Amino acid sequence: MSENNVKMSSEQSEKKISQARSFTYYIFALFAILWLYTLWADRVTPMTDQARVNGQLIRISPEVSGPISQVHITNNSSVKAGSALVTIDPRPFELAVKAARLELQKAAQSYEADSAAISVAQANEVAARVKVENAKKNVERNRVLAQKGTISQASMDDIIAELETAQAGLAQASSALEKAKQEFGPRGIDNPEIQSVLNRQEQALLDLNRTILLAPADGVITNMDVAVGDYAGIGQPLLTFINNSNLWLTAMVRENSLAHLETGDKVKIVFDAYPGEVYEGIISSVGWGSSGNGSLAQDTSNGLMTSPTSSAKAQRFPVNIEFTQLPDDLQLRYGGRAVVGFYPDENYLGERLQDFWIWAWSYISYVS
Known part of the structure; x- marks a missing residue:
């Protein structure tokens, strides 16, 4: 009996080892499949979480110098084109x-x-x-x-x-x-x-x-730090104006994901400010240059969007996106973060999988 027990115990141990080995192989196979899928998807259905709401941002500067006698607006207020912002004495x-x-x-x-x-x-x-x-x-x-x-x-x-x-x-x-x-x-x-x-x-x-600084268009004044009595100098920025009636999305996309992207391609967008919601847009243009860290910042020496240059990884280039079918009550803010999935119409299955990832990310972003 003891020999049988030993034999059964040995067989059970070998069976457990075999099961553990099989499970390990499955794990490796799963990771290999996921890795191959990400490589493939990065080409035919790219996706990026480095996207920001972009717009026309103007630093308003006076053309004459003098003390400020009147401030007609408050911080983060809406303004109409031609309305008075600040009056110099x-x-x-x-x-x-x-x-x-x-x-x-x-x-x-x-x-x-x-x-x-x-x-x-x-x-x-x-x-x-x-x-x-x-x-x-x-x-x-x-x-x-x-x-x-x-x-x-x-x-x-x-x-x-x-x-x-x-x-x-x-x-x-x-x-x-x-x-x-x-x-x-x-x-x-x-x-x-x-x-x-x-x-x-x-x-x-x-x-x-x-002496009266006027709003260049309909929009908002933000990051305002002026008061009556401050001195305004010629060419010195006083106010930051954002044309919030004409915003778009700038996504920084890896260069090896640009192969199939063209103007007019459909995109789906998830905003951090609106979890669980998926919005649509189209590519309006693809940038031809970058230099820096992938934000909305520009290199002052050449005016190009920044993308990492100290890393051996693929660089990122700006892809501008025009919004479509946005609800009227949606309030976008300059610099707001978004996740973008691109649909260049290269593979039907890949785009359906992309739909799933975009849907999942719309909720993941809520807790991230």
């Missing part, structure tokens, strides 16, 4: 305008002419010119974004229409000024002294108009 500039008008009146007395009409027409022309300058800056800022595919052509058309309206207003104001000058008389207007006074008055009016 206008009194020195008003005195400069008054002095220029007195000089013009003095010069006009020599020719027995009335300078009031010219002063009014010139003030209107300067205000129209400032409006055109702001509209041109807005067009130039957005033209770069449109060329990159990060804003829609419809948005760009609206911005260009605003510039055309401003230019029409300037043309009308310039015509009124020219009419006032003609009524002043050719002998007076061609006089170098009067022309010099007119130039000084125009510059004074231009500086006075620039």
Whole structure:
């Protein structure tokens, strides 16, 4: 009996060892399959958790210097295009305008002419010119974004229409000024002294108009750290403006995952701020360069998005994504994190597995 027991015990031990060995093989096989799947999926259905909500961010700087006399908005408040943000003390500039008008009146007395009409027409022309300058800056800022595919052509058309309206207003104001000058008389207007006074008055009016900093578009003001009494210097940023009505997603994608990605490909998006929800979008453009750590930061030396350069791993390149079918009550914030799955239509099974991972991640992100 003892020999049988020993034999049975030996057989059971060998059976357990065999089962453990088989289980180990299954584990290794499972990991091998998962590893091969990730390599395959990284090419045909790439996915990245390094995505951020991006948008037009503008550091608003004054074009004249002086103490701040009024702050018209509060931190993180919404603003409309052209609304006043901050006013620099206008009194020195008003005195400069008054002095220029007195000089013009003095010069006009020599020719027995009335300078009031010219002063009014010139003030209107300067205000129209400032409006055109702001509209041109807005067009130039957005033209770069449109060329990159990060804003829609419809948005760009609206911005260009605003510039055309401003230019029409300037043309009308310039015509009124020219009419006032003609009524002043050719002998007076061609006089170098009067022309010099007119130039000084125009510059004074231009500086006075620039004492009020205006919102470049509809959006929000954030990270505001200004108060009445602070000194504003020319070219020194005072406010941060974000155009939250025109946001997009920038995903930093590994270069070996870019092979099948093209403009117009469908993507699915999970935002950390909205767990359990999956949203859709399309690729609007794929970046051609990067340099740094994969965030929304740019390398100041070349203007490219940053991606790790000290690592031997594949670099990451920015892929811009345009949102589709977003609900009206969805509130996205600049820099908000997201997970993105790409659907380049390369493999049906891979995309269905991607659907599962995106769904799972929409809940995993809630507890991560």
